[in-house]
Amino acid sequence: MNAVRAICLVVVFGVYACALGAGLLTGGSYELQDRSHAAEPPGRVHWLGTDDLGRDRLVRLLYGARTSLVLAPAAALLAAALATLIGSGAALAGGRFEQAALYLVDVVSSTPWFFALLLMRAVLPLNVGPAVSVSITFAILGLLGWPHGVRPVAARSAVVIRSEFMRQARASGIGGLRLLGVHLVPNLMPVVAAHFWATLPAFILAEANLSLLGLGVAEPLPSLGNLMSEFRDYRVIAERPWLLAPAVLLIAMIAALQLISRKVTASYDCT
Amino acid sequence: MRRALWVLAQVVCHTAGRLALRLPLIALFACTLLCLAPGFDSDERSLDIRLSAPSVAALRHAQNGLRNPLRMCAAYLEGLARGDLGESTTFGVPVLDLARERWPATCRSVLAGLGAGWILAGGSTLLVMLWRSRAASGAAAALTTALICIPAALVGTIVMLLDGPVEAAMAAVIFPRVYQYTSRVLAQASTEPHVRAAEAAGVTRWRLFWFTCLPPALPDLLATAAASVSMALASVVPLEVICDSPGLGQLAWKATLGRDVPLLVFVTLAMAAAANLANTLADTGVRALTRSRS
Numbered sequence: 001m002n003a004v005r006a007i008c009l010v011v012v013f014g015v016y017a018c019a020l021g022a023g024l025l026t027g028g029s030y031e032l033q034d035r036s037h038a039a040e041p042p043g044r045v046h047w048l049g050t051d052d053l054g055r056d057r058l059v060r061l062l063y064g065a066r067t068s069l070v071l072a073p074a075a076a077l078l079a080a081a082l083a084t085l086i087g088s089g090a091a092l093a094g095g096r097f098e099q100a101a102l103y104l105v106d107v108v109s110s111t112p113w114f115f116a117l118l119l120m121r122a123v124l125p126l127n128v129g130p131a132v133s134v135s136i137t138f139a140i141l142g143l144l145g146w147p148h149g150v151r152p153v154a155a156r157s158a159v160v161i162r163s164e165f166m167r168q169a170r171a172s173g174i175g176g177l178r179l180l181g182v183h184l185v186p187n188l189m190p191v192v193a194a195h196f197w198a199t200l201p202a203f204i205l206a207e208a209n210l211s212l213l214g215l216g217v218a219e220p221l222p223s224l225g226n227l228m229s230e231f232r233d234y235r236v237i238a239e240r241p242w243l244l245a246p247a248v249l250l251i252a253m254i255a256a257l258q259l260i261s262r263k264v265t266a267s268y269d270c271t
Numbered sequence: 272m273r274r275a276l277w278v279l280a281q282v283v284c285h286t287a288g289r290l291a292l293r294l295p296l297i298a299l300f301a302c303t304l305l306c307l308a309p310g311f312d313s314d315e316r317s318l319d320i321r322l323s324a325p326s327v328a329a330l331r332h333a334q335n336g337l338r339n340p341l342r343m344c345a346a347y348l349e350g351l352a353r354g355d356l357g358e359s360t361t362f363g364v365p366v367l368d369l370a371r372e373r374w375p376a377t378c379r380s381v382l383a384g385l386g387a388g389w390i391l392a393g394g395s396t397l398l399v400m401l402w403r404s405r406a407a408s409g410a411a412a413a414l415t416t417a418l419i420c421i422p423a424a425l426v427g428t429i430v431m432l433l434d435g436p437v438e439a440a441m442a443a444v445i446f447p448r449v450y451q452y453t454s455r456v457l458a459q460a461s462t463e464p465h466v467r468a469a470e471a472a473g474v475t476r477w478r479l480f481w482f483t484c485l486p487p488a489l490p491d492l493l494a495t496a497a498a499s500v501s502m503a504l505a506s507v508v509p510l511e512v513i514c515d516s517p518g519l520g521q522l523a524w525k526a527t528l529g530r531d532v533p534l535l536v537f538v539t540l541a542m543a544a545a546a547n548l549a550n551t552l553a554d555t556g557v558r559a560l561t562r563s564r565s
Contacts, residue, residue, distance in 0.1 A: 120308045
């Protein structure tokens with residue numbers, strides 16, 4: 001199992017290195033067009049071929065991986081931060097406030113989140129650039145991904161709050177934000193990390209689903225999802241199998257992330 | 272017979288009460304999301320170059336007037352109580368008519384997909400547990416992990432390439448997730464001391480599974496069943512769009528593309544109601560199982 005995890009780590013670091021160094025590796029921009037070689041199959045110049053606008057598919061794949069793999073962790077971090085804030089805040093307040101907060105969290109988490117995602121996506125501004133659009137897409141993912149983390153965080157917070165050192169801290173006059181930030185939150189890190197690792201692949205997949213349906217990251221900015229939007233006409237896959245490259249990269253990345261995080265998320269299931 | 276009817280009436284009342292309490296809160300959540308969205312005040316008509324600046328400002332002002340989640344939710348619920356869900360801005364017909372037209376397709380794909388997914392997952396779990404081969408469990412784990420890593424929309428594409436129906440795509444989305452839950456729950460149940468004792472006493476694997484492992488795992492399996500309904504509903508949109516199935520998921524996609532808020536709010540509420548119904552029924556089942564045991 002350790003060998004498998006080591007391979008997964010190599011895959012993740014390799015993909016991240018290539019994605020972050022896309023500019024250096026390819027020396028071109030994802031928008032650069034080679035109009036004389038539009039819609040070409042893989043060759044010596046364009047290793048993965050070109051799209052209908054003559055843009056190099058490999059360059060776009062590396063930049064697309066950067067978009068998905070950098071912004072998804074940011075969204076997962078935002079979701080984990082919100083879950084921590086709400087869960088620990090509810091546990092600190094205790095009593096009926098905690099019960100009411102957790103009931104509301106149950107109500108929110110019982111709403112199929114893809115539909116909540118569509119609701120916010122439907123009323124996005126009409127005239128924004130691709131960079132703003134991609135930021136908003138991932139921000140929405142982060143803003144809607146917190147409910148499932150609140151209960152484990154609140155349960156863990158309740159245990160920590162009842163512990164000796166917390167009582168001592170309270171008896172010493174420490175309260176409010178200091179109690180939360182210095183004494184409570186650092187002790188919630190295993191649960192928060194598990195939530196982060198559980199939501200990270202889910203966010204990458206959600207972006208892929210949204211973009212594949214034309215609702216995610218807008219052109220010309222590439223992402224792993226919108227590079228697969230050509231699959232909406234599924235017949236192209238049989239004709240041009242090299243179009244599957246983003247899907248292969250996405251699946252490899254998610255599998256690697258899941259295998260790496262299995263231990264952490266197992267502890268999350270137990271809480 | 273009278274007792275069974277009494278229990279059924281209790282379940283119906285409990286479910287209806289819980290839904291009546293939760294649906295307004297979900298509607299409020301949906302309205303809050305809409306009002307908080309950064310582009311809520313933008314209207315497609317404001318991009319019309321024929322409109323003057325004061326007209327655009329008036330449109331913005333009118334849209335901003337709706338930016339109160341409580342007022343918006345109250346208006347929606349009032350309409351819902353009267354049976355008026357508004358008119359779709361994309362299709363120009365009442366939302367209720369569209370829903371009536373589309374819900375059978377979604378119902379069919381979700382129920383058939385869930386059924387097939389559960390049969391596949393249950394069968395695989397049973398095989399792995401009875402066979403007890405490391406290779407078999409490893410292969411099943413590898414297959415399900417790989418399937419989980421594929422976005423639902425891509426699963427739909429692959430199924431379409433193989434000329435399969437949307438139900439098969441739904442089953443392919445449900446199967447790996449359910450398998451991972453059920454195998455974990457049953458594997459945990461099989462390590463309990465009473466199971467070990469029964470095994471040592473020479474009880475066959477088949478009887479061990481049905482009479483010793485399965486009964487204590489039933490509450491967890493019921494919870495998994497409820498969770499699988501939510502999973503199926505979440506994948507309805509990508510699968511129906513890719514497989515071109517005329518259901519509520521495809522309707523939600525078209526509503527999103529057309530900024531059709533009344534239609535989208537209705538579909539979200541309908542899906543949330545279905546997920547909550549499944550959760551409530553599972554909760555009732557778990558409670559009944561626990562009570563019958565104690």
